Amino acid sequence: MRYPTAISELLGFEIRSVGPGSASVAVDTDPARHGNQQGTVHGGFLVELADAAIGTAHSTLMHEGETFTSIDLRATFLRPVWADTLVANASRTHHGRTVTHYTCDVLRADGKVAATVTSIVMTLRGEAALGR
Numbered sequence: 001m002r003y004p005t006a007i008s009e010l011l012g013f014e015i016r017s018v019g020p021g022s023a024s025v026a027v028d029t030d031p032a033r034h035g036n037q038q039g040t041v042h043g044g045f046l047v048e049l050a051d052a053a054i055g056t057a058h059s060t061l062m063h064e065g066e067t068f069t070s071i072d073l074r075a076t077f078l079r080p081v082w083a084d085t086l087v088a089n090a091s092r093t094h095h096g097r098t099v100t101h102y103t104c105d106v107l108r109a110d111g112k113v114a115a116t117v118t119s120i121v122m123t124l125r126g127e128a129a130l131g132r
Contacts, residue, residue: 002059003015003056005052005055007048007052008025008052011027011045011048011049012027012028013025013026013027013049013052014026014027015056016087018056018057018060019060020060020061021057021058021060021061021091021092021095021100022057022060022089022090022091022092023053023054023056023057023060023089023090024053024087024088024089024090025049025052025053025056025087025088025090026085026086026087026088027049027085027086028083028084028085028086029041029045029081029082029083029084029085029086030083031082031083038080039082040080040081040082041080041081041082041084041086043075043077043115046075046077046081046086046106046114046115046117047073047075047115047117049086049088049106050075050088050090050104050106050115050117050119051070051073051117051119052088053088053089053090053104054070054090054102054104054117054119054121055068055070055121056090057090057091057092057102058092058100058102058121058123061092061095061100061123062123065125065126065129066123066124066125066129067123067124067129067132068121068122068123068124069121069122069124069132070119070120070121070122071099071120071121071122072118072119072120073117073118073119074117074118074119075115075116075117076115076116076117077114077115078112078113078114078115078116079108079112079113079114080114081108081114084108084109085108085109086106086107086108086109086114087106087107088104088105088106088107088117089104089105089107090102090103090104091103091104097123098122098123099120099121099122099123100120100121100123101118101119101120101121102118102119102120102121103116103117103118104116104117104118104119
């Protein structure tokens with residue numbers, strides 16, 4: 001597993017925990033840096049945090065010569081976020097030979113879910129994995 005990734009380092013993401021097919025990634029948010037027009041943290045930032053947790057979770061399942069790519073990502077936003085510490089908890093819900101499904105809840109410090117993200121990740125092997 002390559003960590004920190006360039007984007008995770010740039011955004012200040014930190015791995016809290018990792019297990020087979022699961023990961024928790026945290027970040028401190030600041031609307032002055034991560035905000036949208038309404039003054040809350042931008043939804044795309046929440047999605048990037050969830051995607052980092054999902055990618056970290058999936059990387060724990062990779063074998064020599066394998067890599068992966070996301071083929072679907074969907075977000076549902078439930079609550080706003082301002083200055084806070086967010087934790088994205090990703091876990092696999094289905095693990096097939098090539099396609100794995102994930103769900104990830106992005107939690108605020110008060111324990112309430114700010115967003116739920118689901119993703120489908122495809123494992124690449126052989127020539128498809130070269131150079132990735």
